[in-house]
Amino acid sequence: MTKILVTSALPYANGPIHFGHIAGAYLPADVFVRHHRMLGDDVVYICGTDEHGVAITIGAEQQGTTPAEHVAKYRVIIKDLFDKLHIEFDNFSRTTLPLHHDLARRFFEELKSNGHLFEQTEEQYFCDTCNRFLADRYLTGSCPHCGHPGARGDECTGCGKWLESVELTSPACKLCGGTPAKRSTKHWYFRLDAFSDKLRDWLQGQSDWKEHVRGYVLSMLDNGLKARPISRDLHWGVPVPGEAEGKVLYVWFDAPIGYISSTMEWAEKQGKPERWRDYWQDPACRIYHFIGKDNIPFHCAFWPAMLMGQSTPYTLPCNVPANEWLTLEGRQFSKSDGWYIDLTSFFERYSADSIRYCLAANAPESSDTEFSWKDFQLRNNSELANIYGNLVNRVLRFVVTHFDGRIPEAASLGPRDREVLAQVRELFEQTGRHYSAFELRRAAFAVMELGRVGNRYVDELAPWDTVKNDPPTCATTLNVSATILLYLACASWPLIPSAASKLLGFLGLGGEAWEGMHHRVHELQLAGRTLGPTEILFHKIEDDQIAMEIEALHLRRDALPLPAPTPSQTSSNAESPMEPTPVVQPPLPAQEASPPTSESLFPPLKEPISYEDFARLDLRAATVIAAERVPKTDRLLHLEVELGLERRHVVAGVAGTYAPEDLLGKRVILLANLEPRKLRGVVSHGMLLAAGEGDRIRLLTPDGEVANGTMVK
Ligand SMILES: [Zn+2]
Ligand SMILES: [Zn+2]
Incomplete structure (x- = not known):
């Protein structure tokens, strides 16, 4: 029996999550787990809330509550969404548990005794009025790169660059508005750079990984890794062993340890407290981390290095199937921009x-x-x-x-x-x-x-x-x-x-x-079985219902002032340890670019034709049922389309915009009576209607339900 441990990124208990998160790290994992349960494999599905970090203490202060109450509130909201979606974890833990704190401290101590940590004194801003160091987001100021006045202590929201808080010009304390002064403080660093070769060897063995994941991490290694700070001056988090109160482990360091502590909690609940070792300490166990793409550097470099640096032997992940972003009607999901779906x-x-x-x-x-x-x-x-x-x-x-x-x-x-x-x-x-x-x-x-x-x-x-x-x-x-x-x-x-x-x-x-x-x-034998009570499985959704949803979406957004563009999608853990990843696409502008006005940008209109000319074209609605690239071309896809009355093979020059899997199930319009033509060795029988060219080409698709084979007039 194959042993499998599956994790989904720990959602950050600082706000609700949305369908974009679900599509990236949770639904794919739940589906994978269910499949392996059907195969009869020994599979455990682990998750929990990530409850530490500066974003949480700030969120709590802004809402006039304590961090503990703040995370408890969002934990319930997040778990409720998982339940409604039938995402079924074997254990849903939290990083504020004593069990987790103990394990995180043990991780720190083992890294330290193995020589993978060092201490460094550095300057940090300190607010005398508030009597505290201003970690990351407690600090605001102007960006040294672009001059944006609302930059945060960890990242510029104007240009998206990762910042060290001491780089900010005209810094201000976010709590009292006062001007902080620099003061020196000591922090712990993890020698990530020392693991480069080991990480490279390990990654090179992972040939079945998604190409965008492996390629991204290998290029990180090519660019060189740096030591990373793993402590923070803060009162909320896992206290750093051997340090005075007020120094905690940086949230990115403690969060993934939550995968193991959640498994330990699961084992305890089973009445077999040592059973977590069957998964985390057995090299035969296959460990999968499902994440969104913003978490790739972390799960494919930092976390494996942290595991490699332990004296306790841990099993490394066997795959990290990261997904890209899901947007909502072409824009990023964003509660603050009013662009979201009301899940209740x-x-x-x-x-x-x-x-x-x-x-x-x-x-x-x-x-x-x-x-x-x-x-x-x-x-x-x-x-x-x-x-x-x-x-x-x-x-x-x-x-x-x-x-x-x-x-x-x-x-x-x-x-x-x-x-x-x-x-x-x-x-x-x-x-x-x-x-x-x-x-x-x-x-x-x-x-x-x-x-x-x-x-x-x-x-x-x-x-x-x-x-x-x-x-x-x-x-x-x-x-x-x-x-x-x-x-x-x-x-x-x-x-x-x-x-x-x-x-x-x-x-x-x-x-x-x-x-x-x-x-x-x-x-299974079906003959002779009496049917159980039946019901309708899927109710149709009416057009006016959908029109109402779209209207509600726009109303919510229009009720808000136009948002400033943000450089990257909010990640599930808002406190990313890395530069915003270059794979992140810039968001769409708040308003569509105005169309070109000069007529000369378009080809001139063709000669008029009669209706009879047009009626000779046999245009039909169809559905793509198979798609693959035509070898040795970068523009052509070989498609099979269901035309209702028959199936057709068609070669279409749309690979600039669409990957083959994008087209599966897509409804298209086929010019069905175009003479068959051989293209690159494939007989193309018909032509798909599309607008645009090259990598801006877009297929035409019916606006609503139309059966395959329906005439287009
Ligand atoms: Zn900037
Ligand atoms: Zn202050």
Whole structure:
């Protein structure tokens, strides 16, 4: 049995989290964990709140409360969102536990006794009025690089540069507004630079990592690592061993140790307090850290180095599947900018499965992606409801009406039955491979493909006819259809656990455990089972509902003054130990750039044509069902599109804008009667409509639900 430990980035208990965080570090991990539970692996899923740091003490002071009350409040809000989304941790701990403090101090002491720490005296600003050192964000002033007046002690919000607080000009205390003076103080540093070679050797062995993750860290190593301060003058945090009160471990140092302390807490709750060692001290255990891309330097360099520097032997992570950003309607989620989704009302209207599926189908795996309300509606209505829900509904209703609610025996399987069963099993295995490889988008697509295959089978076998003239065939069709539903449930459980569990119950298998189901599914007998009570799995979302959501989003933002552009997305831990990473894209400007005014920027209009000329074009709605790069080109993708009446292979010059996986499931418009043409050895039968060129090309897509094959006029 494979032993697996999965962690998600510890959310920072300084505010609520949003769907952007969920899509990056939590949903992908939860899906991965569920898949391994289905495989029967020994998997433990660990998380907890990160409750230390300057941002928290400031947040507490601003809200007139104590840090302890502040983190307790947000911990509840954060955990509540995880519960609503069915993100199921085995343990959700917190870094303020004594258990965690003890372990963090032990980490410090082992690094120290192994010679990996040194002390250095440095100047820091001290406020006499407040009688304290002004760490990081307690200090504000002008940026030495760009002159921005609102720079913080750790980062300039104008130009995004990482700052040392002593670099600020005209510094002011954030608490009292007074002018601080420099005073010397001693801090502990971690010799990160001494681990460069070991880190490089270790990374070079990780050939199965996501390329953007490994490449980023290797380039960090090429640029040279520096020693990093690991202590702070603060009263909230893990006290530094051997130091007077008022010196704590820097939050970036103590937070990841929370993965281990949370596992220890889990083991204690199991009544086997030593069991954490089975995961953290067994080299055969596979440890996965799921994070957002802002946490890459930390989890792929600092944290492994901290582990390498211990005397206690710890297992290093085997993969760090970091994700890119998910934006909301093209902008970063931001509560302070009014650009967010109200999650309380969200869960009053929509289900966890709908949002899980939508986030998975759009997961920011290799590039930034966006959540849009229209897409959410489309995924829910035309995929979950029309394909998945429809198949479930039509098959079960038929069994109730014509077989007294009992799944019939298969008389004898015909070639079409055998074919569909083979297809369905292959799609089920395919989803498993995608889950193992952190490919949520492909997995979501394969699940829906399984639903499509099922619907086509039912259409073709037409049991409503055979029930009258060929009852044995009808019984076989329904038995096979029920088997398809069983595989659909199993393939989709990691993504949409609630619907999948209900579906299992509908099939009379409500008592079955999901653990090990990946293997057991092939032996489960359906014939003779009485269906459980059924219900509608997915409710359609109406257009006016979505229009209201979009309006609410804009109203919230318009109610606020125009925000100043910020240089980087708020990370889950607001106190990043590193320079803002260069992979972070600059945010969109607050307003769209005005369109070019000069007509000469556009090609001249073409000659007028008659309607008859236009009517000769056979334009159809279609859906991309497979996509890959055309080898040795950087512009061309080889696509397979579902046209309703048939499938087509098309070569499209859109690789400048789209990665192949971006296009899976995308609705497009195909010029279907263009003569076939051979491009780079592939026969392209039709052409996709698109606007723009090169890396600015954009495919045209129907604004709402349109069946494949529908004429475009
Ligand atoms: Zn600046
Ligand atoms: Zn002050």
